[in-house]
Amino acid sequence: MHVTMTVNGTEVTRNVEPRLLLVHFLRETLGLTGTHWGCDTSNCGTCVVLVDGEPVKSCTALAAMTAGHEVRTVEGMADGGTLDPVQQGFMEAHGLQCGFCTPGMMLTARALLDREPDPDEATIREAISGQICRCTGYATIVRSIQWAAAHPAAAPSEQEVTA
Amino acid sequence: MTTVQERSPMPQEREPNPAHSDPDRPIGYGRIQRKEDPRFIRGKGRYIDDIVLPGMLHGAILRSPMAHARLVSIDTTEALAHPKVHAVITGKDLEGLNLAWAPTLSADVQAVLATDKVRFQGQEVAFVVAEDRYSARDALELIDVEYEELPVVIDARRALDPGTAVIRDDKDGQTDNHIFDWEAGDKAETDAVFARADVVVSEEVIYPRVHPAPMETCGAVADYDPIDGKLTLYETTQAPHAHRTLYAMVAGIPEHKIRVIAGDIGGGFGNKVGIYPGYICAVVGSIVTGKPVKWVEDRSENLMSTSFARDYLMKGEVAATTDGKILAVRTHVLADHGAFNATAQPTKYPAGFFSIFTGSYDLEAAYCSVTGVYTNKAPGGVAYACSFRVTEAVYLVERMIDVLARKLEMDPAELRLKNFIKPEQFPYKNKTGWEYDSGDYEPAMRMCMEQIGYDDLRREQAEKRARGELMGIGVSFFTETVGAGPRKHMDIVGLGMNDGAEVRVHPTGKAVVRISVQTQGQGHETTFAQIVGEELGIPTDDIEVVHGDTDQTPFGLGTYGSRSTPVSGAAVALAARKVREKAKAIAAAMLETRPEDLEWEKGRFFVKGDPSAAKTIAEIALGAHGTVALPEGIDGNLDAEVTYDPPNLTFPFGAYICVVDVDPGTGKVKVRRFVAVDDCGTRINPMIVEGQIHGGLADGVGMALMEFIGFDEQGNCLGGSFMDYLIPTAMEVPDWETGYTVTPSPHHPIGAKGIGESATVGSPPAVVNAVVDALAPFGITHMDMPCTPARVWEAMQGRPTPPV
């Protein structure tokens, strides 16, 4: 079947199996491998993307169900050379180690900050509670999101390219 | 020793490293951002499932639904008829290639695809290769397997009973489920101390089966080129070189024709040390089809079949005087190794480094014996940041110290303080043969107590108890033994536990470092660049770290057991120092003076007494590769290589205190606070060090409260998905509070001891001790992990049950 959706601002149309999961559509059909996959039961959240601005576990949605919607993945977070403050915050506060949960965590953080620019710690923890990070113990993820909340203007990319 | 107290500063408060002249181009140690992060935060990591090769096919594994059954027949006709299926491989096919069984890392063999029997639920039975991932899984449904059920052995305590089904009847002469007996310490001496002790406490302590469960599951992409006979194997591996050697030994492909590439690894924690059947199947699939084959397991396959952790049933005993002097510890352990003995550990240590169960205490005697048995469960056993079973050892001794404290009615922190090995006793030889390199335990313990406000908490607890509220304070103090290891004692399948490093300074003064260890998130690309930068005065940005590709890096055993910094870090530092020595000779030639007249300051040599007569590392590098007349015996480059053989292990330590509140109605445990004071010797990048600690603390809370791989009587795995195997989220863990002391390792070139597993090792007893402390009003002296609400509630009713 033909599926059309907007991914990171670009409209795409592909012919796919009706059973194709959104996560596989993004990763394999479109080659956007920044969205990860980590469980069979919708528990881990490494697959989180934004659909119309809301975090969605892309392993739990069919590509077909997403037709007509706007999808944003980690590849669409930076605006050209300018990083999203959330991305910058994760580097500043060591919010990632292996990086596997990171795209999903950052997108959830982006959606949270869009909704609530200055969340407290409990709100941040609750926002990411559907996602598992096995490396960081979460405190640095919370601090990364706090950093982003405190630095809403995006930073120029040169600064971090050298990091 | 320096003593520093910190409550993890927010990043903007970080201090500049005084050695950095240009703050934007830091050199050497200090808190800097990680070099690997820019790709990860853009989604540009390259994990196993991101690899796509032209013409690549997809593999999937058919697994046994039974825990123990004879394989009667496998019919693959229908699967082979599937239009998108290219091959179906069974154990019979592998037998023809002599690959049905593969050696494990513990001198046993493991079935790649079952031929005679299946021995655990989830065991590999057949491998399908198809055009895409969905078709490969569709075809699994079309394979018809007939099994004949056999009696199942799940409880390790029953495994050696007469008449019990023999799991490993494939092994010549194996007539029961016994694997090994191993002991350490002096039994007679220990028994004598116990016989004359005022007080003896004992407790059955179980460290249940858990799983490392990295967020990325295991997988491989095999690409065999039949023309030049070269196998390129992308793998989720923590030990690329060891894997290459093993593939050469097992598959008969010459080692120089095998290239193992470990790209970005989405967490390992020991889960990615071994060679799994799926990897071998992908290789065979590629050889059979002539195309690259990708195999990536799903989460239930990961939890049910790949390397588990722990599963130690321990009887702990402590002998002491009435005034709280600990005299001796003694234990017998029943170790459940599952269906194949596939633990990854040094050959002479079938129970890993468990004999460090003497802990941080100055004892008169100690003795442990360990019996390993087969059961119908997945194989594996040394994983989940366990430092080769130091986790089990520390849990046992730290739990038992609390049991003793209760018996003696002493404060558990005071009891520990009273019995610590004293700073002047280091290097300290313990009663099971380890030589602790350095330590200063009391300041770490006192710092931890002060930081958490120990005395105030005890007062608060007393008030709460009076009101019927359940609050617990749990203390643990650990000493690890990591950085394996000296080759005269330690090898894995005959390979000495050493690691190589190569440092090359290019003509323009930029450096490349090649290392044999493999990051899974620990930040090697940053830490190793900082080590070289510290030694040579080259900015971190100008140093590239190459790893994870056997064609490009020197041989070494890989990353596990917290060995990267202790072993590879030493190799890198020494290689950099060799470069510096060479640079000195070349600088002398350039400055027309003698090397002994030169002095080093970070980044340059200058003539003693005349700092203006100097050559920087970059100038020397250009000279080395240029036209400078080189001194005798110096060749025209600025490179060096070292393979490091550690003289001893390193012994990081730490003091942890956890505060919990238990809901008396539901048994739910809430971790209110957790303070961790760690000493890992020299801290190269404090941000990374702290990150490692945080991750391990979450592991500890997970194991203590939630994580558990259980089985029912039929051998069905009850922890086979993230619905059942519970991992802490941000809601279950507190904001970690940390502090540190620095007691460098005297035998390590830069004094670093390693930190990767400290917190995973040290935190479970702190949490469990806190829970048991909270339950003291119910007369509970011990309860086993995981302290789930239901199990805590049971304990409160006076019947704590062992986890099964």
Ligand code: FES
């Ligand atoms: S892959 Fe785990 S929740 Fe989507």
Ligand code: FES
């Ligand atoms: S950084 Fe590894 S899982 Fe979160």
